[in-house]
Amino acid sequence: MQFQWYPGHMTKAKRQMQEDIKLIDLIIELVDARAPLSSRNPDIDELGKQKARLVLMNKADLADAKKTEAWSAYFQDKGCFAVCIDARSRAGMKVIQHTILKACEEKLERDRRRGIKNRPVRAMVVGIPNVGKSTFINTYAGKACTKTGNKPGVTKGKQWIRLNKNVELLDTPGILWPKFEDQRVGLHLALIGSIKDEILNTDGLALELIGILTASYPGSLALRYGIEETRKAEEVLRAIAEARNCLGRGNELDYSKAAAIIVDEFRSGRTGRFTIEMPPKE
Ligand code: G4P
Numbered sequence: 001m002q003f004q005w006y007p008g009h010m011t012k013a014k015r016q017m018q019e020d021i022k023l024i025d026l027i028i029e030l031v032d033a034r035a036p037l038s039s040r041n042p043d044i045d046e047l048g049k050q051k052a053r054l055v056l057m058n059k060a061d062l063a064d065a066k067k068t069e070a071w072s073a074y075f076q077d078k079g080c081f082a083v084c085i086d087a088r089s090r091a092g093m094k095v096i097q098h099t100i101l102k103a104c105e106e107k108l109e110r111d112r113r114r115g116i117k118n119r120p121v122r123a124m125v126v127g128i129p130n131v132g133k134s135t136f137i138n139t140y141a142g143k144a145c146t147k148t149g150n151k152p153g154v155t156k157g158k159q160w161i162r163l164n165k166n167v168e169l170l171d172t173p174g175i176l177w178p179k180f181e182d183q184r185v186g187l188h189l190a191l192i193g194s195i196k197d198e199i200l201n202t203d204g205l206a207l208e209l210i211g212i213l214t215a216s217y218p219g220s221l222a223l224r225y226g227i228e229e230t231r232k233a234e235e236v237l238r239a240i241a242e243a244r245n246c247l248g249r250g251n252e253l254d255y256s257k258a259a260a261i262i263v264d265e266f267r268s269g270r271t272g273r274f275t276i277e278m279p280p281k282e
Helices: 010-022 043-047 065-077 093-103 105-113 133-141 183-191 202-216 220-225 233-243 255-267
Strands: 026-032 052-058 081-084 121-127 146-148 160-162 167-170
Touching: 010 043, 010 121, 026 093, 052 065, 052 093, 065 081, 081 093, 093 105, 093 121, 093 133, 093 167, 121 133, 133 167, 183 202, 183 255, 202 220, 202 233, 202 255, 220 233, 233 255
Parallel strands: 026 052, 026 121, 052 081, 121 167
Antiparallel strands: 146 160, 160 167
């Protein structure tokens, strides 16, 4: 399967982000816990080289908890703080708050030494489309936050959300573009729903997904659809089409209908919690 994507405004967005990064202490990077590497753009490592880094593995409610732990260790090894979250719930917010301050300890210590008191840590949320940036900002900022207007020394027009006395967040997230050089990355992004479905071949996608799930999570499709898993993805697709009574014209089996069901139920977590990418062994 070939994936291609030519986003416009890429250079402009990057330049804007470079400017915004100058204003902050901490980069909060959201990735999708189901495919944490494919759902990030490594350019941020270069762009945010001088800054404290926090990786939030979002949509952890849809991912395999054990593998999320392995990913957490991977990001920590890279010098980032890492926390897994479900951005729609406020459950992990205390941990995030605590981790933000920990990640910025050096800056806070520097401020203390210079006699600067109560200067909040400034942070910015970044990530590729659909990883949950807006959801996170809405949940994290909640209703209690206050927006602060332009301040001296801050670029005109920037809005800061004051989360509490310690943390301020830039109200617009930085949008990164996924890197498509590797076709596996395109496949992972299509599976987690980050590429518009109109440009996708759902039948091919479902076959790839069947291949991944039968290899990494054997038995999960059998359990969900009451079928027998075989090594041939086409046979599994056929069995699911039969099990779900996917019929088209003339009562013929409609494989596309079955493919759409498989992809949809995977994305929504109804088939189970899966992580489709493992940390690279280095
Ligand atoms: P973005 O700003 O990075 O582009 O992402 P956004 O917040 O718009 O979130 C994209 C989709 O992901 C939304 O679903 C949102 O509800 C969902 N989402 C965000 N965080 C989580 C999470 O931790 N777990 C799960 N399961 N879903 C999450 P949508 O289908 O676009 O809208 P809706 O379903 O909320 O109506």
